[in-house]
Amino acid sequence: MTRTTRGATMVALGATVALLATACAGQGTGGQGEEETTEPGAPVTITWWHNSNTGDGKKYYDKVAADFEAANEGVTVEVSAMQHEDMLTKLDAAFQAGDAPDVFMERGGGELAAHVEAGLLKDISEPAADTISTIEPYMSGFQVDGASYALPFSIGVVGFWYNKAIFEDAGIEGTPSTMDGLYDVFDKLKASGTTPLSVGAGDKWPAAHYWYYNVIRECSSETLAAAIADVDYSDPCFVKAGEDLEELIDTEPFNKGFLSTPAQSGATSASGLLATGKVAMELAGHWEPGVMQGLTEDGTGLGDNTGWFPYPSIEGQQGTEFAQMGGGDAWAVSNSSPDAAVDFAAYLISDEVQQGFAELDMGLPTNPTASGSVSDPALSELLTVRDGAPEIQLYLDTLLGTSIGGAMNDEIALLFAGKATPQDVVDAVQSAAEAEM
Amino acid sequence: MWRKRAEIAFFVAPALALLVAFVAVPVATAVQMSLYRWKGFGPMVDFVGLANYVSVLTNDVFTDALVHNLIIVVGSILLQLPLGLAIALLLNRKMWGQGLLRTIIFVPYVLAEVIAGVVWFQLLQPQYGVIDTMLAAVGLQGPDQGFLGTPEYALWTVLVVLTWKYLGLAVILFLAGLQGVPEELYEAAQLDGASWWQVQRRITIPLLGPTMRTWGFLSMIGSLQLFDMVWILTGGGPANATTTMATFLVNEGTKRQNxxxxxxASVVLFVVALVLALAYQRFILSRDSKEDEA
Structure with missing residues (x-):
């Protein structure tokens, strides 16, 4: 008995010493905000975190890093491929500790602005000017006060994914471009015994996308920009967006139990219901085919029956016609990183890298020379709409940042549950935005 | 004397260091955090005094969460105490299959909370879940949004799942307590011609008092800190109908980065738990220690 107790104490003591040792070690490595000056040609190591951690995508990115090393003598790229959620958790921890990787993913909007304010990101407007001009249409969500902080490499738009076979069986020809047209589609689907839509309101953001789109349709982009800048959401178009949504919810198009349905996990999730033919449509982003493939046994999702059409227009809307809502990922560079890291981020947007990226269907390339390389037919349909859009509004929760975005999404979920009015949603956004001032 | 002190210091130091590193420092950091507006990165500089407390305590979602916690504290005890006691008394009698029955009752408690949560989430799925299918087979229909998706039912559904999960702990503790009741008392009671029911009411249950009170304490603290099961079953929804203080603070912290x-919120949760724990100790558990002294 005595021996085990003592052994345990020694282990505990050892752990304490180890803790103290790491605590001391931790202090020596801090270097946030210090610019590392490097002589040209001197050896540099840059760290790169990405989330293509399986199959061809991972191999491709390893090759990209190797190519860059070969073309830039003395530069070593340390690649860390992680599962997406893991990467986000590790990034949060790295930001707190002040040792973020040199090149990493940003989603833009309020989150990026908060990182800029905390001094975590490098202003790359000058060194990456050429690249920025190539992808100009997608830059707005990644700029703060006119300075650019990240290079978007994949931008998608949200729209309705649908099952072509179910549409055909229900006698639906073409796809709707107005709300009334969409309601007709609901009626026809219901008449044929199919639930029209699934929505993962349990995760809130999929439900919130409806409200965002209505805002983009009902409010002009100037109104929206002014509302955000002045923290004043009193323009009636915001309430109108909620009223439009109530009207849609009243037609009861959603799957049974949508209030607790998750977005993407499992066969009874919103994506799962679409993938297994239980519903006809779902409002989702460019990730949907990939998610559906993971939710079907044969790994093909809806296969050839996958169709896509953009969010319909609303009669009398103030918003720009054919404006789309979406978002995506961008490469950002840490404030303390060497110049080679900016070069590497720019290299990732180059014609060559983006074409390979598109050929492997790893995302929707922002470099126009790569648009033609996307092979998936449904995705290239989406790309046509994206490239033709006069403006692409970032997802409102990303645009406004996690704090306002979270309050907004919660209130929209309440609207879906019939527990909040269109005015309540606007009030929630207003008060969360005021709390941020 | 100094040698003894050195020995004590030597043996206490590691535990103390761990306690400081993993309990005291995080608690102090949480208190510090609560006085700032901080997004989780960069220096903590935006001091706001008690503004965060005002915002938490005037937030309907948080006050509702507190009420939900209290409903679960009371509900768990009201459901599990009589059920656990009845099952323990039943299983304490010599009968066929006793060991197997005890195991069956105890299994849910041993199951990881996350796994149990996912299983129940699937069972409770509207339309495609086993429970809805079974109800449909006997001509009944579950609520349109499902049991977890209907704000009016969600909290009660969670409470039922929690009862299923934690009943085993109550039963096993009560059974252990029953082993401590001296055999002579039963024999004496039998000699006096007491019925089975009288024996339970006059001997077993009073002597089980300390065990029940200790269990009540554990159950209360567990209910106040409830997080995992709610997070998996409902995520606090629908319409905040099942939010607890713990889901509220995780939602505000890691999700919204406030x-x-x-x-x-975590300091408020700590204070609420501390006050209730001290009150419980003062008014309920103290009876046991006084009995010991007497």
Whole structure:
């Protein structure tokens, strides 16, 4: 008995010493905000975190890093491929500790602005000017006060994914471009015994996308920009967006139990219901085919029956016609990183890298020379709409940042549950935005 | 004398260091966080005083969460105490299959909370879930949004799942307590011609008192800190119908990155738990220690 107790104490003591040792070690490595000056040609190591951690995508990115090393003598790229959620958790921890990787993913909007304010990101407007001009249409969500902080490499738009076979069986020809047209589609689907839509309101953001789109349709982009800048959401178009949504919810198009349905996990999730033919449509982003493939046994999702059409227009809307809502990922560079890291981020947007990226269907390339390389037919349909859009509004929760975005999404979920009015949603956004001032 | 002190210091130091590193420092950090507006990165500089506490305590979602916690504290005890006691008394009698029955009752408690949560989530799925299918087979229909998706039913559904999960702990503790009741008392009672029911009411249950009170304490603290099961079953929804203080603070902290508000909520949770724990100790558990002294 005595021996085990003592052994345990020694282990505990050892752990304490180890803790103290790491605590001391931790202090020596801090270097946030210090610019590392490097002589040209001197050896540099840059760290790169990405989330293509399986199959061809991972191999491709390893090759990209190797190519860059070969073309830039003395530069070593340390690649860390992680599962997406893991990467986000590790990034949060790295930001707190002040040792973020040199090149990493940003989603833009309020989150990026908060990182800029905390001094975590490098202003790359000058060194990456050429690249920025190539992808100009997608830059707005990644700029703060006119300075650019990240290079978007994949931008998608949200729209309705649908099952072509179910549409055909229900006698639906073409796809709707107005709300009334969409309601007709609901009626026809219901008449044929199919639930029209699934929505993962349990995760809130999929439900919130409806409200965002209505805002983009009902409010002009100037109104929206002014509302955000002045923290004043009193323009009636915001309430109108909620009223439009109530009207849609009243037609009861959603799957049974949508209030607790998750977005993407499992066969009874919103994506799962679409993938297994239980519903006809779902409002989702460019990730949907990939998610559906993971939710079907044969790994093909809806296969050839996958169709896509953009969010319909609303009669009398103030918003720009054919404006789309979406978002995506961008490469950002840490404030303390060497110049080679900016070069590497720019290299990732180059014609060559983006074409390979598109050929492997790893995302929707922002470099126009790569648009033609996307092979998936449904995705290239989406790309046509994206490239033709006069403006692409970032997802409102990303645009406004996690704090306002979270309050907004919660209130929209309440609207879906019939527990909040269109005015309540606007009030929630207003008060969360005021709390941020 | 100094040698003894050195020995004590030597043996206490590691535990103390761990306690400081993993309990005291995080608690102090949470208190510090609660006084700032902080997004989780960069220096903590935006001091806001008690503003985060005001915002937490005037937030309907948080006050509702507190009420939900209290409903679960009371509901768990009201459901599990009589059920656990009845099952323990039943299983304490010599009968066929006793060991197997005890195991069956105890299994849910041993199961990881996350796994149990996912299983129940699937069972409770509207339309495609086993429970809805079974109800449909006997001509009944579950609520349109499912049991977990209907704000009016969600909290009660969670409470039922929690009862299923934690009943085993109550039963096993009560069974252990029953082993401590001296055999002579039963024999004496039998000699006096007491019925089975009288024996339970006059001997077993009173002597089980300390065990029940200790279990009640554990159950209360568990209910106040409830997080995992709710997070998996409903995520606090629908329409905040099942939000607990713990889901509220995780939502504010890691989801919305309002670490100041989350810090304030965690301090409030700590204070509520501390006050209730001290009150419980003062008014309920103290009876046991006094009996010991007497």
């Amino acid at each position: 670490f100041g508000i989350a810090g304030a």
